[in-house]
Amino acid sequence: MIDGFAMEPYPDGADIEIFERRNGTTEGANVVTPNEIRINGVGVLMPAGRAIVIDPIDFDHPAAIVTVTMYASRVRIHQHPENDVVTKDEPS
Secondary structure (H helix, E strand, O other): OOOOOOOOOOOOOOEEEEOOOOOOOOOOOOOOOOOEEOOOOOOOOOOOOOOOOOOOOOOOOOOOEEEEEOOOOOOOOOOHHHHHOOOOOOOO
């Protein structure tokens, strides 16, 4: 159970990449100023000035909690039959 939600079997967590794309310079290489984010390998557009929040890591949880504010081209909120299994290759 994670934050009150029963999670059996556990769904896969998203792969979050937060990085700084540089123009070949190494000046300031010890400080990373993120300017790109990818979720499951896909770049996403974020509003300027919005922070990416990474909660303190709890090693008893199966995943880290990351909060991202992003633009979406489409948002779908719908019901899905509980006994219907969706694979990663199928659209939900």
